[in-house]
Amino acid sequence: MATTENGRVTRGTLVIDADRCKGCELCIAACPPSVLEMSTDVNEMGYRYPLLHDGCTGCTACQMVCPDYVFDVYRLKAPRA
Amino acid sequence: MATTDITIDTRTAPPPPASKAAAGAPSLILGEHSLCPGCGEPVALRLLLETLQDLDVVHRSIGVVGHGCYGSFVRIMDVDVLQCLHGRAPSCATGIKRMRPDSVVFTLQGDGDMVNEGLQEILHSAARGENITCILLNNGVFGDTGGQQTATTVLGQRTKTSLEGRNAEQHGYPIPIADMVASLQGSGYVARGAVSTPAAVAKTKRMIKRAVQSQLDGNGLSLVEILTMCPTGWFVPAAEGADYQGSSMEPVYPIGELKSPEPQTQEAVHA
Ligand SMILES: Cc1ncc(C[n+]2csc(CCOP(=O)(O)OP(=O)(O)O)c2C)c(N)n1
Ligand code: SF4
Ligand code: SF4
Ligand code: SF4
Ligand SMILES: [Mg+2]
Numbered sequence: 001m002a003t004t005e006n007g008r009v010t011r012g013t014l015v016i017d018a019d020r021c022k023g024c025e026l027c028i029a030a031c032p033p034s035v036l037e038m039s040t041d042v043n044e045m046g047y048r049y050p051l052l053h054d055g056c057t058g059c060t061a062c063q064m065v066c067p068d069y070v071f072d073v074y075r076l077k078a079p080r081a
Numbered sequence: 082m083a084t085t086d087i088t089i090d091t092r093t094a095p096p097p098p099a100s101k102a103a104a105g106a107p108s109l110i111l112g113e114h115s116l117c118p119g120c121g122e123p124v125a126l127r128l129l130l131e132t133l134q135d136l137d138v139v140h141r142s143i144g145v146v147g148h149g150c151y152g153s154f155v156r157i158m159d160v161d162v163l164q165c166l167h168g169r170a171p172s173c174a175t176g177i178k179r180m181r182p183d184s185v186v187f188t189l190q191g192d193g194d195m196v197n198e199g200l201q202e203i204l205h206s207a208a209r210g211e212n213i214t215c216i217l218l219n220n221g222v223f224g225d226t227g228g229q230q231t232a233t234t235v236l237g238q239r240t241k242t243s244l245e246g247r248n249a250e251q252h253g254y255p256i257p258i259a260d261m262v263a264s265l266q267g268s269g270y271v272a273r274g275a276v277s278t279p280a281a282v283a284k285t286k287r288m289i290k291r292a293v294q295s296q297l298d299g300n301g302l303s304l305v306e307i308l309t310m311c312p313t314g315w316f317v318p319a320a321e322g323a324d325y326q327g328s329s330m331e332p333v334y335p336i337g338e339l340k341s342p343e344p345q346t347q348e349a350v351h352a
Contacts, residue, residue, distance in 0.1 A: 016091040017105060024119035024312075024319035030279050037088075047118070051088040060103040061279035065323075067116065067123040069106040077098035 008033065010080045012058020015072040016050060023047030027062040027071070036062060107131055109139065112157040119319025121309030121326075122151045122218050124276040126158075128286045129187070129216055133160065136293055138185045145174040147199070149191030150225045151218055168199020171206035171302075174213040185296060187214040192233040193223040196258050200232070203262065203304075210267030210301040214292045217258065217304065220311035221330060228314030232256045235333045239316055255333065259306040263339040269300025271340040275308040277323035281336065288338065300342050308334060 021043055027050050028036050036050040043049050049070070050062070058075035094101075109130040116123055133139045144162040146155050147170045155162045165173040170188035178186040195203050195217050203215060222240050223229040230240040230247060233255050237246040247255075263271040270292050274285030285307055292303035308330050310322035317325045 012102065013089060013095050013099070014091050015094055015105075020105075020113070022118035022319075024322075026119060026320065026323060029320070029323065052091050053088055056089075058102050059279075063103040063105060064279045064282040065124065065276070066105070067118075067120050068114075069110070069123070069127070071103070071105045072094070072101060073103040074095050074099045075102045076095065077100070 008035075008055030010054050010056055011076055012056040013074050013076060014052050014056065014062070015074070016052065017070050017072075018049040019044045020068045021047055021049035021070045022068050023049065024067065026065045026067070030061045030065045032059060032061060033057060109134065109159045110154075110157055111159050114157060115153055116150055117311075117313045117319070119310055119312045119322045120150065121220065121276045121307075121311070121322070124282060125216070125218055125285070125307045125309055126151065126154055126189075128276075128282065128289055129189070130158065130160070132286065132289045132293055133185070135290065136297070138293070138297075141183060142185045142187065143177055143181070145170040145177065145186065145188045147188070147190040147194035148225065149194050149218070149223075151189055151191065152225070154189075168194050168197070169202055170194070170199065171202045171211065171213065171215060174215075175206055175209070175211045178211060178213050182212075185214075185293060187216060187293070189216050190218070191224065192217065192219040192221060192258075193229075193231045196232040196256050197223075200256070200258075203258065204265070207262045207265045207268045207302040207304070212296055212299055212301060214296045214303045214305075216289070217306040218309045219306050219330075219334070220309045220314065222311055222314035224311045224314045228311070233258065235330055238329055240314065257334065259304060259334075259339055262302070262304050268302045268304065268340060269298075269342055270295035270303040270338075272304075272338040273306045273308070273334055273336055275326065275331065275336055277308070277310060277326050284336070291341065295342060298342070306334070308336075
């Protein structure tokens, strides 16, 4: 199966509503493959927000713990390299 | 940790073929909430609302809400709600359920609301076997009024009114309300969950579903206590709220089912 440069298969992806985020970072710790990273920029409210790297599995862990309903999670039918 | 500095465009949904596995904002929440960064209460609220949808009972659900930070959700929750006096939700819920037995009646209360202000309401309602579902958001503080100690604050926990940490000699011991309710004959289902990790969130959602199902089956009072992070009241950074809860509250308030009409196998509960 095709993998990315960092050796990961991407089976899922997110829509991140960054302007809802309050920067708590609970999603960062919750993501099993550790593909979320906080931005250096801030959103409308002045909070840093998560950015997604390759290797999302679509597991929904970030969505489950987020208190501000920031994430929509999608599963890709065909894994993407 | 990210291993590449290129990030993916997450502003729009992926093109087909892709399926939506989970939506962020619950469809029964109509707007933004104003709770603090890292607060556990919005997660618990989401699980409750999704459960009402999963069981297809939204149209006949009536929420009875106490006073605490979660109270701000009454303005944006698309479910019928009554907000009543501090601590009195189980009594108001009793009246509603007795007059409208076909409705699904739930309370939403904090630890200050349920275990301080309204301790006798929850105990008597459980003892009477009222067929209602009570949801307790336990963060061990009166969050809404600035983080004072409550009856559920664990020993050693720092609050605005126990800055050196709660100590038994001066402040007494915490009240394990779920254990007390489980010991009463009128309760049908009692469980304690948390929202600090993805696994805990998934488990807690199953508990809420079983609690509402217990009401539908007429088994008496059901209670789900949910440990919710309050980083503001705990004096910890938002990112550390989940770990702080795990090390301070969970040893005193273990996660799991305390009472169930048909006990599940360990695998089913802990799956
Ligand atoms: C009779 C009465 N006493 C006191 C208050 C003030 N009050 C409002 S919210 C609150 C704290 C609620 O704490 P809790 O139920 O634990 O909810 P949290 O904010 O922690 O989620 C208090 C004491 C009130 N509204 N009514
Ligand atoms: S869906 Fe899972 S893998 Fe993808 S970002 Fe969220 S937690 Fe990480
Ligand atoms: S859990 Fe939600 S609110 Fe917190 S940093 Fe992640 S996206 Fe933002
Ligand atoms: S004070 Fe605590 S319970 Fe209230 S919104 Fe802030 S974190 Fe949540
Ligand atoms: Mg509280």
